[in-house]
Amino acid sequence: MTVVLxxxxxxxxxxxxxxxxxxxxxxxxxxxxxxxxxxxxxGKSTLLKAWVGFERxxxxxxxIRGVDPVRNRGAAxxxxxxxxxxxxxxxxxxxxxxxxxxAGHRPGFxxxxxxxxxDDLSIPLDSRADELSGGQQAQVGLALAxxxxxxVLLLDEPLASLDPLARREFLQVLVEAVRAVxxxxxxxxxxxxxxxxxxxxxxxxxxxxxLLAVSIAEAIAGHRVVAANEPHPIGAVVVxxxxxxxxxxxxxxxxxxxxxxxxxxxxxxxxxxxxxxxPQRASRKAxx
Amino acid sequence: MVESxxxxxxxxxxxxxxLAGFTALVVVAALVVAGRLDGLGYxxxxxxxxxxxxxxxxxxxxxxxxDSREATPVLTLAxxxxxxxxxxxxxxxxAREIERGTTRLAWSIAPSRLRWYILRTAPIVVVVVLLAFxxxxxxxxxxxxxxPGVDISNAFxxxxxxxxxxxxxxxxxxxxxxxxxxxxxxxxPTIIIALVLxxxxxxxxxxxxxxxxxxxxxxxxxxxxxRGARYIDQFFELPDGRLVGWNELAEIDPAAMESExxxxxxxxxxxxxxxxxxxxxxxxxxxxxxxxxxxxxxxxVIVRRRRPG
Amino acid sequence: MTAVLEAHGYGKRYRGRPWxxxxxxxxxxxxxxxxxxxxxxxGKSTLIRGWIGxxxxTEGRLSIAGIDPQRHRKTAVMRSxxxxxxxxxxxxxxxxxxIELGVTFRTGFDADLARHYVERLGIPLAAQANQLSGGEQAQVGLALAxxxxxxILLLDEPLASLDPLARREFLHVLVTAVRGExxxxxxxxxxxxxxxxxxxxxxxxxxxxTLLDLSVADALAHHRVxxxxxxxxxxxxxxxxxxxxxxxxxxxxxxxxLxxxxxxxxxxxxxxxxxxxxxxxxxxxQLExxxxxxxFAS
Numbered sequence: 001m002t003v004v005l006x007x008x009x010x011x012x013x014x015x016x017x018x019x020x021x022x023x024x025x026x027x028x029x030x031x032x033x034x035x036x037x038x039x040x041x042x043g044k045s046t047l048l049k050a051w052v053g054f055e056r057x058x059x060x061x062x063x064i065r066g067v068d069p070v071r072n073r074g075a076a077x078x079x080x081x082x083x084x085x086x087x088x089x090x091x092x093x094x095x096x097x098x099x100x101x102x103a104g105h106r107p108g109f110x111x112x113x114x115x116x117x118x119d120d121l122s123i124p125l126d127s128r129a130d131e132l133s134g135g136q137q138a139q140v141g142l143a144l145a146x147x148x149x150x151x152v153l154l155l156d157e158p159l160a161s162l163d164p165l166a167r168r169e170f171l172q173v174l175v176e177a178v179r180a181v182x183x184x185x186x187x188x189x190x191x192x193x194x195x196x197x198x199x200x201x202x203x204x205x206x207x208x209x210x211l212l213a214v215s216i217a218e219a220i221a222g223h224r225v226v227a228a229n230e231p232h233p234i235g236a237v238v239v240x241x242x243x244x245x246x247x248x249x250x251x252x253x254x255x256x257x258x259x260x261x262x263x264x265x266x267x268x269x270x271x272x273x274x275x276x277x278x279p280q281r282a283s284r285k286a287x288x
Numbered sequence: 289m290v291e292s293x294x295x296x297x298x299x300x301x302x303x304x305x306x307l308a309g310f311t312a313l314v315v316v317a318a319l320v321v322a323g324r325l326d327g328l329g330y331x332x333x334x335x336x337x338x339x340x341x342x343x344x345x346x347x348x349x350x351x352x353x354x355d356s357r358e359a360t361p362v363l364t365l366a367x368x369x370x371x372x373x374x375x376x377x378x379x380x381x382x383a384r385e386i387e388r389g390t391t392r393l394a395w396s397i398a399p400s401r402l403r404w405y406i407l408r409t410a411p412i413v414v415v416v417v418l419l420a421f422x423x424x425x426x427x428x429x430x431x432x433x434x435x436p437g438v439d440i441s442n443a444f445x446x447x448x449x450x451x452x453x454x455x456x457x458x459x460x461x462x463x464x465x466x467x468x469x470x471x472x473x474x475x476x477p478t479i480i481i482a483l484v485l486x487x488x489x490x491x492x493x494x495x496x497x498x499x500x501x502x503x504x505x506x507x508x509x510x511x512x513x514x515r516g517a518r519y520i521d522q523f524f525e526l527p528d529g530r531l532v533g534w535n536e537l538a539e540i541d542p543a544a545m546e547s548e549x550x551x552x553x554x555x556x557x558x559x560x561x562x563x564x565x566x567x568x569x570x571x572x573x574x575x576x577x578x579x580x581x582x583x584x585x586x587x588x589v590i591v592r593r594r595r596p597g
Numbered sequence: 598m599t600a601v602l603e604a605h606g607y608g609k610r611y612r613g614r615p616w617x618x619x620x621x622x623x624x625x626x627x628x629x630x631x632x633x634x635x636x637x638x639x640g641k642s643t644l645i646r647g648w649i650g651x652x653x654x655t656e657g658r659l660s661i662a663g664i665d666p667q668r669h670r671k672t673a674v675m676r677s678x679x680x681x682x683x684x685x686x687x688x689x690x691x692x693x694x695x696i697e698l699g700v701t702f703r704t705g706f707d708a709d710l711a712r713h714y715v716e717r718l719g720i721p722l723a724a725q726a727n728q729l730s731g732g733e734q735a736q737v738g739l740a741l742a743x744x745x746x747x748x749i750l751l752l753d754e755p756l757a758s759l760d761p762l763a764r765r766e767f768l769h770v771l772v773t774a775v776r777g778e779x780x781x782x783x784x785x786x787x788x789x790x791x792x793x794x795x796x797x798x799x800x801x802x803x804x805x806x807t808l809l810d811l812s813v814a815d816a817l818a819h820h821r822v823x824x825x826x827x828x829x830x831x832x833x834x835x836x837x838x839x840x841x842x843x844x845x846x847x848x849x850x851x852x853x854x855l856x857x858x859x860x861x862x863x864x865x866x867x868x869x870x871x872x873x874x875x876x877x878x879x880x881x882x883q884l885e886x887x888x889x890x891x892x893f894a895s
Contacts, residue, residue, distance in 0.1 A: 039730055092301070172840040268761050
């Protein structure tokens with residue numbers, strides 16, 4: 001499989017001490033729809049921005065289809081359809097104006113394609129951006145990115161603050177469009193059900209590092225959940241502990257003992273593992 | 289490309305309409321007041337002293353009253369136009385986009401930020417210069433009307449408040465506000481800082497230029513009839529040919545200061561003759577344009593390098 | 598059932614804008630943890646702020662713990678704990694100082710309890726608010742609200758922008774605290790799995806009114822999804838149709854006692870229940886204030 005996006009020892013530091021990304025080695029395969037999950041401040045946005053040249057690495061390298069965005073930003077951008085974190089549209093301009101803008105600045109932009117997506121959703125092309133709902137604005141951002149016909153789509157929290165129906169509609173357009181042309185997509189999200197719906201791969205970031213980077217199928221197959229306070233079965237490697245949805249404390253483990261983990265639990269377990277040291281909580285809770 | 293220019297104008301539609309309207313108002317007002325001043329018929333009186341009659345005095349009163357009541361406000365407004373253009377059209381070009389986050393869209397759609405920058409900036413700069421130039425011409429007309437007997441194309445009257453210089457001032461303030469905006473990335477602070485720096489900057493350039501121009505000044509007899517010249521200083525001519533100022537004279541000949549009629553020595557002035565007006569104006573225009581060009585280029589460099597915010 | 602939060606004929610509009618909500622009748626029972634779901638602009642925030650007296654109704658009235666929050670704002674504030682969407686913390690103050698502020702401004706504020714929650718989550722009391730992560734700030738906001746010991750908690754999208762672990766922990770604290778004391782909580786959220794974790798009641802708003810108002814258990818028991826292609830539109834029980842990321846579209850269907858006899862399709866997930874009702878709400882277009890709310894008595 002071709003690697004379309006990669007980072008090699010990527011690091012990004014803000015100021016003197018804050019490393020948003022640290023020693024990151026990642027690959028994203030062609031044709032995949034990959035989710036990027038992690039706490040705010042874990043570098044998700046920074047990572048996505050780095051590929052379009054909005055952030056320069058402090059250390060390491062990154063490539064998009066072999067192109068280095070630091071050396072050749074224009075070429076990197078030309079390979080990308082980027083959906084920035086909302087809000088990013090021009091309030092006073094109409095939807096069609098945005099399309100005209102893209103067509104005027106992006107060689108090869110496909111107006112008909114972009115318009116088509118929006119017509120399918122009955123989003124009026126002559127509405128001003130600030131007259132649209134949040135879900136509609138997100139769709140406009142997506143249509144613009146899809147209109148570039150770029151092989152790689154990078155989406156920075158496109159679903160944040162959207163209601164469940166708007167998210168569902170967005171993902172439906174995204175998945176269909178990406179699969180239709182064999183493009184690759186990387187999107188950051190906080191909502192695991194959305195990720196389950198749309199993505200086939202997963203990257204969990206924490207503290208600027210990669211905590212997990214696997215296909216979703218592997219993630220689910222390779223993890224299980226056991227009660228946190230019981231002795232651990234032999235061969236089970238504990239990843240992290242967290243409260244289950246039903247309240248008791250559980251541990252995510254690799255191994256064959258315990259019950260199957262949901263994708264949400266896989267992610268939560270790794271996020272718990274990736275957190276900076278915290279004082280012991282389990283014993284206090286047991287006492288409480 | 290036409291489409292991109294149209295979109296740039298749409299993004300600044302509100303400010304463009306208001307400022308174009310304001311300019312039109314100032315231009316019309318200037319022409320109207322100029323007409324009214326001319327209509328008073330004070331011209332002949334002002335030009336030839338011999339024919340100064342009693343009716344001239346009456347006319348003079350009316351003329352100067354109308355001048356201060358009508359011409360001065362209009363000219364003040366005209367002088368403010370370059371600042372208005374710069375702050376309200378120049379500052380937002382990049383700063384507002386950074387503040388609102390639209391640069392994240394624009395700079396990820398457009399592989400070339402430089403092209404984006406040029407398409408965003410050039411149309412606005414052209415419009416600003418054109419509007420300010422028209423205002424400058426109208427101010428010229430009004431100055432001509434309020435300075436009867438003076439050929440204002442060869443006079444320093446109202447220097448810096450009229451003519452082509454208005455367009456150049458607008459250009460440099462726009463370029464400066466734009467450049468500042470690319471660094472600050474927020475509109476309101478940019479406007480405030482640009483206003484202060486703009487006033488100080490133009491003042492500074494003016495003062496520096498004046499110092500420079502001093503070197504080209506000449507001595508002429510000061511019979512109160514020097515018109516249109518840029519007046520630098522005034523001296524008394526001593527019998528031995530020395531030129532002294534008031535303070536020096538007080539030391540040399542205290543009695544002269546106290547006599548009823550004042551010092552009786554002939555006076556001379558250090559002036560730049562009005563005929564040099566065009567040349568001096570052109571020189572200042574070139575310097576300011578050069579500064580504007582540097583700032584526009586600098587802003588472009590910053591746009592290429594900075595984060596979208 | 599005592600209702601601790603009520604809305605009667607509640608309507609809200611801002612000048613010159615369409616009605617955000619109109620003719621809303623709602624009752625939140627004591628002891629419940631109720632979810633409020635709906636598109637942005639559906640009035641969720643306004644409604645929550647209305648209950649603490651921040652926003653007067655344009656029409657109708659609200660009631661919190663039996664009093665009118667507009668007429669008795671101080672009491673309304675005293676009886677409720679509020680967690681706003683953006684953590685409303687003072688950036689330079691430490692967590693401990695925020696707790697002190699709570700004591701200063703709120704009679705009966707339980708500093709020990711607030712500190713207990715903060716420490717339990719491993720958040721250092723001496724940390725300045727701007728040094729905390731978003732998740733930690735939300736936790737502090739929750740601890741402060743819990744420290745008021747108010748019987749009614751109102752949380753306005755407290756989980757927006759939190760990662761899954763932070764949300765899980767936040768809700769865990771919320772549920773434990775609220776259920777432990779028999780208090781009531783109302784929280785608005787976009788994430789349905791969180792609602793499943795924490796809430797026992799679900800209210801869906803859209804198009805200015807309530808689209809759904811019932812217990813989570815009933816919502817799951819009374820809805821199924823079928824392939825839209827094989828479903829006759831307009832049949833009784835049809836709620837709404839929505840897309841999936843595969844090629845099929847699904848229709849949400851409300852089922853009654855028939856369900857046991859002839860099950861159609863498959864049971865709906867809670868997310869599908871919400872999405873189906875939102876889709877229906879959108880299709881309905883303009884406000885029809887007198888249309889009955891599809892809540893269930895059975």
